[in-house]
Amino acid sequence: MNPSVKIVVLSLPTAEARRSQMTAMLSKALRGWQYFDAHTSLKCPNLHYDSTELRRHFGRHLSPPELAVCSSHAAILGEFIDRNQADYILVLEDDVIFDTDFPLDQFCAFCADNGLEYVRLFGKHYAKAVRLGFFYDRSIVRFTTSPAGAQAYLMSRIAARRFLDSYRSIRATVDLAMDSFWITQLPIYSIFPYPIIERFSPTSIPMPPNSVDVRGWENLAWQSTRAVNKARKILTNVKLRKLDERMRQRQWDFRQVGQVDYLQRRER
Template identity: 30%
Template sequence: MQPSISETLPPVFVINRLNDDHRRADMTERLAKVGLSATFIEAVDGYQLDIDNLPEYDREKRRRYFGKDLKAGEIGCLLSHKKIYEKMVAENIPRALILEDDVFLADKFKDVLEDIQRTSLPWDLIRFVGHGKVFDIGFRRLAALRHDYSITRVPTSPSGAYAYLLTLGAANRLLRFMQKNWVPVDIIHSRAWQTGLETLLIHPSPITPDLDGPSTIGDERFDRAKQITGLTKLLHPFYRFWYKLSNGVGKRLVYLLTWFRDSKYPLS
């Protein structure tokens, strides 16, 4: 007897700091309301790391392109997500739903998850970050889901790593890209032209971040003050220009090159 779709749903992993038991309780309750349970993964506390001697952090490249360091909270967040990818590889987990501990789930989210399991659409990474102005430019609908949700491709690279589905193959590939890090984890997710991952979004997003509560990453990441001097400061504008240019070209190139493949799907 074949297992039902509900029985084959991917495991849910929630990143949570050890002392944030109130967030853990909130997420347990929110997931239970939609018929899901989770394994909580202890977050890496970036503020406890020796960032100056961290082998996973490429400070020189980060400063060259951004003029400032990644913050401790950003590094901790990245390494927390990486910890789950390593778990998927070590335990041969085919797919997983990965959440941060400050999200809200739509009442019908489990239906959406079941529909994604049923679709024959190929994907490596499905991001639940379709809020805000992401879709103002236009998007390509590839598969209809229940309750007016759909799997889409967008010509932009939205930020946010608070909720996504990931395959084992994608976890392996991301780990290769995360040996030396210079951008936050959500930017890595956005760079599909570099990772080669089939990256799609759900529209509208059935998972949204809690924008009212305090961020565990820290607001200091929004500080625009530069931390560079000498030759690095002199060359920074050129590196920054190249970063923006390559980002713009890369995301639009992926959108254009996938047009013919996507046109095979009836909703495209």
């Protein structure tokens, strides 16, 4: 049997237009998906926030909407672990377009068979990656640095627990924390081209105008943390080369999507 997958769409209850678009898109192709009412403040009880600690580690404070996003994603993953309803969770934010013909169940089985615990289905920016093989005609890659964004990702129960264990205190935005593989010990896998893209629409999570707001000793602490993290990232990427090579040896061959594959997907 294929591993089970839970699909959760993160959305504000007041975002009626976005919800209408998501409902129309997902209801035609996916079963059992649900909305999670996004937090509007830091409500997740297992998540600690100290502004001084955050500035030392991240170089700036987070806006209230950014904190709410951290809280929402942590709460979604916490519920996923606690309720034990599925093997994987697909988390979508409500500003995405999903290729509803993409064989999600088959891809989850592929991930489970090959030990892909954390898989990005979208990234906001170009990021350096190593190519490992194929899922049909799409490349399977491992990012060596963060492409940013938390609009769409797939996580196993192992990955969700490992991430939450590393994110008890907010030291970065949730997307960058998820991608801190030298801390979480979760390589950042992805599939390209992505089966999900972000809509061209105004953001509901404006960033502060200044990317750095630390001075004096806080700036020294932040620069020191950055240097340590960069060194750990480089070292971890070196260690992951052996795993990359083992995955390449699995011979995930390129193959085009055939008419039979497409029809089987449409019949489900």
